[in-house]
Amino acid sequence: VIGEPFPEVLAAAQAGDHEAIERIYRDVAPLVIGYLRSNRARDPEDTASEVFVSMLGQLGSFTGDEHRFRSWLLTITYRRMIDQVRRSGRRPEDPTPTDDLGRRVLDLTDSESEAMSRLRVRGVLDAIDGLTDDQRAALMLRVLADLPVKEIARIMGKPETAVKALLRRGGASVARALDREDHPGRPGGGTAP
Amino acid sequence: VDDDRDPFDDPRLTEAVDDLRAAFLTAPDDDVARRHLDRLRATPVGVVPLRRRRPTVAAAAVAGLATAVLGLGGVAAANGSLPRPLQAGVSALVGVVGIEIPDGDGGGEGVGEREPAEVPPVPPVLPDLPAPGPPVVDPGPGEGAPGRDGEIPGREDTAPGRTGTAGETTNQPEAPPGQTGDVGNKPEEPPGQTGDVGNKPEAPPGLDRAPTSPPPSSGGAPAGPGSAAPGRNE
Numbered sequence: 001v002i003g004e005p006f007p008e009v010l011a012a013a014q015a016g017d018h019e020a021i022e023r024i025y026r027d028v029a030p031l032v033i034g035y036l037r038s039n040r041a042r043d044p045e046d047t048a049s050e051v052f053v054s055m056l057g058q059l060g061s062f063t064g065d066e067h068r069f070r071s072w073l074l075t076i077t078y079r080r081m082i083d084q085v086r087r088s089g090r091r092p093e094d095p096t097p098t099d100d101l102g103r104r105v106l107d108l109t110d111s112e113s114e115a116m117s118r119l120r121v122r123g124v125l126d127a128i129d130g131l132t133d134d135q136r137a138a139l140m141l142r143v144l145a146d147l148p149v150k151e152i153a154r155i156m157g158k159p160e161t162a163v164k165a166l167l168r169r170g171g172a173s174v175a176r177a178l179d180r181e182d183h184p185g186r187p188g189g190g191t192a193p
Numbered sequence: 194v195d196d197d198r199d200p201f202d203d204p205r206l207t208e209a210v211d212d213l214r215a216a217f218l219t220a221p222d223d224d225v226a227r228r229h230l231d232r233l234r235a236t237p238v239g240v241v242p243l244r245r246r247r248p249t250v251a252a253a254a255v256a257g258l259a260t261a262v263l264g265l266g267g268v269a270a271a272n273g274s275l276p277r278p279l280q281a282g283v284s285a286l287v288g289v290v291g292i293e294i295p296d297g298d299g300g301g302e303g304v305g306e307r308e309p310a311e312v313p314p315v316p317p318v319l320p321d322l323p324a325p326g327p328p329v330v331d332p333g334p335g336e337g338a339p340g341r342d343g344e345i346p347g348r349e350d351t352a353p354g355r356t357g358t359a360g361e362t363t364n365q366p367e368a369p370p371g372q373t374g375d376v377g378n379k380p381e382e383p384p385g386q387t388g389d390v391g392n393k394p395e396a397p398p399g400l401d402r403a404p405t406s407p408p409p410s411s412g413g414a415p416a417g418p419g420s421a422a423p424g425r426n427e
Contacts, residue, residue, distance in 0.1 A: 013238070014238060015238070016237070016238050018233075018234055021230075021233055021234075021238075022230055022233075025226075025229065025230060025233065026220070026226070029220065029221050029226065029229070030217075030218045030219055030220050030221070031218060033219075033221055033225075034217035034218045034219065035217075037217055038213070038217045045221065045225045045228075045229075048221075048229065049228065049229050049232055052229055052232070052233055053232060053233065053236050056233055056236045056237075056238055056239070057236065057237075057238075057239040058239055059238050059239070060238050060239055061239075111215055112215055112216055112219055114215075115211070115212040115213075115215035115216040116212075116216040118208075118212050119209070119212050119213065119216055122209070124209050124212070124213070140213075140217075142201060143201075143210050143213050143214065144213065144214060144217060144218060167201075171201060171203060171206055174206060174209055175203055175205050175206060178205050178206075178209060179205070
């Protein structure tokens with residue numbers, strides 16, 4: 001997060017200052033690329049490149065604070081991801097990319113690797129892979145960007161009630177996976193008294 | 194199920210959420226970042242909006258009010274119901290573009306007073322005589338318009354081959370059809386019978402009587418392109 005100097009950085013970026021553009025990029029690139037990766041986008045780095053080019057092409061018309069900027073950028077990211085899926089005429093990535101996600105552990109730092117290992121061991125990645133595309137897209141906006149329901153609904157172009165349902169089902173799936181890991185002998189888990 | 198409850202209030206998910214953030218919110222590789230930044234440097238900062246802004250309620254209200262004022266004002270102006278100075282101004286303004294509305298001088302009765310003047314007067318019997326009655330306010334398409342000055346449609350005093358006045362043409366009804374070689378503008382006349390005589394500006398004055406002469410008598414006219422036309426004897 002850039003924080004307090006964000007308005008000045010944004011103004012400089014809108015004026016074409018490349019240092020400011022790079023600063024914004026360094027700040028939001030993990031969010032954009034991570035969101036694409038977690039949604040199993042094919043070639044997330046290439047898709048992210050398209051997102052940033054699109055962002056820069058519309059940057060001059062943006063007004064708002066940093067929080068709004070991140071939401072605006074995620075809107076571009078989400079739409080670009082949907083366009084990519086529609087163009088390819090398939091789900092974001094088949095087959096189930098659990099192994100693909102795990103393979104990236106090799107490129108992660110120790111803390112990131114530990115986190116990914118825990119997610120795999122506890123079945124969270126499997127649970128996320130088992131979600132529908134909409135459930136996963138909403139869940140990751142909530143988890144990675146920490147956005148409220150209202151903004152997620154706006155980004156996805158869905159009613160808030162629908163987004164709440166998506167989040168509830170997605171969260172329940174992850175919770176069940178965690179329960180199964182905590183109580184391996186209890187099929188289904190999550191309903192232990 | 195409580196729809197308003199945030200599913201991520203579940204403490205079981207807290208650790209998983211932290212792990213997801215730690216695993217996915219990672220800085221891109223240097224190569225990837227360099228590639229992205231190189232592409233961004235080649236991209237101009239644009240000002241293209243995501244979508245057109247919707248008009249605000251205030252803007253829509255102002256537009257609606259303006260439309261209503263203009264519409265009602267136009268109707269009032271057409272009826273001559275505006276205040277006299279305003280009516281005169283509007284009348285002068287729209288008169289520039291050829292739209293006539295009452296100017297308010299008649300106290301709101303301008304329409305009734307002006308309408309008779311716009312009706313074309315009865316065509317005079319003799320074309321060369323001045324039209325009786327008051328002068329026409331709006332002469333319309335012109336004084337030479339058919340029916341206004343008695344001129345026969347399709348004929349002109351300056352038509353080639355004619356030197357007489359329009360009044361002489363009134364004596365021509367007895368001329369047999371097809372033999373009035375000077376009347377070159379009659380559409381029903383076959384080609385060739387009029388072109389040679391009517392279109393020759395150097396035609397002798399004797400051709401003035403051509404309408405009453407049989408075809409052979411008009412042979413004095415110089416041979417023209419139409420001299421070999423059907424129905425003509427050399």
